Amino acid sequence: MQRRIIFLDLMRAFAVLMMVQGHTIDTFLxxxxxxxxxxxYNAWFTIRGFTAPIFMFTSGVTFTYLLRRFPGPFQENPRxxxxxxxxxxxxxIGYLLRYPTPRIFDFSEVSYDQWxxxxxxxxxxxxxxxxxxxxxxxxxxxxxxxxxxxxFSIGTVFFFAAFFFTNSIxxxxxxxxxxxxxxxxxxxxxxxxxxxxxxxxxGAFLGSYLAKNPESVKQKKFIYGLFTIGLIFVSLFxxxxxxxxxxxxxxxxxxxNTALFFLxxxxxxxxxxxxxxxxxxxxxxxxxxxxxxxxxxxxxxxxATILYxxxxxxxxxxxxxxxxxxPMSIVAALLMVFLMISMVSILEKIKLIRRRAIAPVEA
Numbered sequence: 001m002q003r004r005i006i007f008l009d010l011m012r013a014f015a016v017l018m019m020v021q022g023h024t025i026d027t028f029l030x031x032x033x034x035x036x037x038x039x040x041y042n043a044w045f046t047i048r049g050f051t052a053p054i055f056m057f058t059s060g061v062t063f064t065y066l067l068r069r070f071p072g073p074f075q076e077n078p079r080x081x082x083x084x085x086x087x088x089x090x091x092x093i094g095y096l097l098r099y100p101t102p103r104i105f106d107f108s109e110v111s112y113d114q115w116x117x118x119x120x121x122x123x124x125x126x127x128x129x130x131x132x133x134x135x136x137x138x139x140x141x142x143x144x145x146x147x148x149x150x151x152f153s154i155g156t157v158f159f160f161a162a163f164f165f166t167n168s169i170x171x172x173x174x175x176x177x178x179x180x181x182x183x184x185x186x187x188x189x190x191x192x193x194x195x196x197x198x199x200x201x202x203g204a205f206l207g208s209y210l211a212k213n214p215e216s217v218k219q220k221k222f223i224y225g226l227f228t229i230g231l232i233f234v235s236l237f238x239x240x241x242x243x244x245x246x247x248x249x250x251x252x253x254x255x256x257n258t259a260l261f262f263l264x265x266x267x268x269x270x271x272x273x274x275x276x277x278x279x280x281x282x283x284x285x286x287x288x289x290x291x292x293x294x295x296x297x298x299x300x301x302x303x304a305t306i307l308y309x310x311x312x313x314x315x316x317x318x319x320x321x322x323x324x325x326x327p328m329s330i331v332a333a334l335l336m337v338f339l340m341i342s343m344v345s346i347l348e349k350i351k352l353i354r355r356r357a358i359a360p361v362e363a
Contacts, residue, residue, distance in 0.1 A: 007217050007279035008062055011272060012293030015055040019123075020303050020340055021333040022048045027307045027317050028324040028332045040326055052123060052191065053199045053264040054271065059127045060203025061210070061272075064134055064152075068211035074142045083135045090128030093297070097124075097304055099311040119181045121189035124300065129182065129193055130200035137201075148208040152201050159198035160261050166194040195261065202265055206272065217276050227273035233266030291344045298347075299340045306336070 025044060036042050063086075067079040074080065100114040101107055110118075133155060141151040171180035172187055181187045183194060209216070216222040240259035279285075292299065309315030324332065 006282065006285055007272075007276045008065065009285060009290045009293040010275045010279060011054075011058045012062060012296055013289045014271075014275070015051075015058040016292060016296040016299050017337055017340070018047075018051045019055050020299065020337055022051045023303065023307055024333040024336040025329045027315075027321060029326065029329040030322050030324060033326050033329075038326070050264060050267055052196070053268050055123060056127060056130070056191075056196060056199040057203035057206075057265075057268045057272075060130065060134065060200035060205075061207040062203075063131055064138075064148075064204040064207030065211045066207075067134070067138060068148065068208050074139055080135055083131050087128045087132045090124045090131075090297070093301055094122060094124035094128070097301065097308075097310060098122075102311045116177065116188050119178045119187065121181045121192055123191050124297075125182070126191040126193060126196050127200060130197045133197055133201065134204050137204075149205060152205040152208065156198045156201040156205065159193065159201060160195045163195035163198075164258070166192075198261070199264070199268070206269075217279065220277075220280070223273050223276050223280065226276065227270050230266045230268070230270030230273060233262045233269060235266075237263035237266060287348075288341055288345055291348045292341060295344045295347070299344065302343065303336060303340055306339075 026048070029041075034041060034045075036045075063079075063083065067077065067083065070077045070079055095118065098118045098120060100110045100118045134152075137151045137155050138148070140146065141148050166183055167185070169184065170186055171183045174180070175183070177187050181189045182192055184192050213222075237259045240262060244258060305313070305315065307315050308317050
């Protein structure tokens, strides 16, 4: 059980810190340095293409593991209530980070573009909605005595496959923009539910397996099997990419490439196997890693506010957005990562001091 916790903590900490460095470098790096002629930028940009899938997959693994670890019936599972609470919190924080006016209830000076920015669906909205989907699918699986693996697989395929239908429709012509923003990127959303919820639900598949087979992470057979599954997905990417190029010609790699789904899922699954292997080899990890993994929402909200600002304070992007060279952008990313780790460490120490101060009183 302990090693399994190590494995999950490693993935959660890695996912959020990858997102922090990606956002930071993207904020500061000047346009003149964003060229594929630079192997440094090319490598970073390629890695960044997997950051969101890693973050979302890991969120699906973690929530579903906690949900399915409870042995009782669905109605009595405390994680169901916590899941609904998490959904509400993520949605509210997602909108708060993009709130369009500092006057709270005065929207008279808010422009159309500011409203579009406010209704943009980012990773917090997406993960919140996907948690809701996981809860609904878990309920269906239990009510109709279906396998989690079947239900979550169907859900994953649905969100990936439906993307090719939903992406071709201008949903703003059929729904108000706040709702249309969840369905496609046409209003400026970064992570609409199609196809991005598919990555969270694919993580739910693994989370369900881990909850039912907690000892598997101690077995090399599981680790090698996980790596092999990831390798199969990557191989399918190569095959499908060749088929697509033969029939449809060249496609933009990061936008309309169908095969990209297989590559992203494959790489993420292989990364999970690597983290699981590391967890198998170590008896413990630094407490800071566990703390980062337990405070991903806090880290996300704070670093986003520092970089992009809010309706009440400007962020670094306002002053220094896209003005630094590659070395300085890397330094900025390292400083931001250090700041987030320090923040979490300090807050955890404060919590510990408060618990120790309260304990004698309660005793």
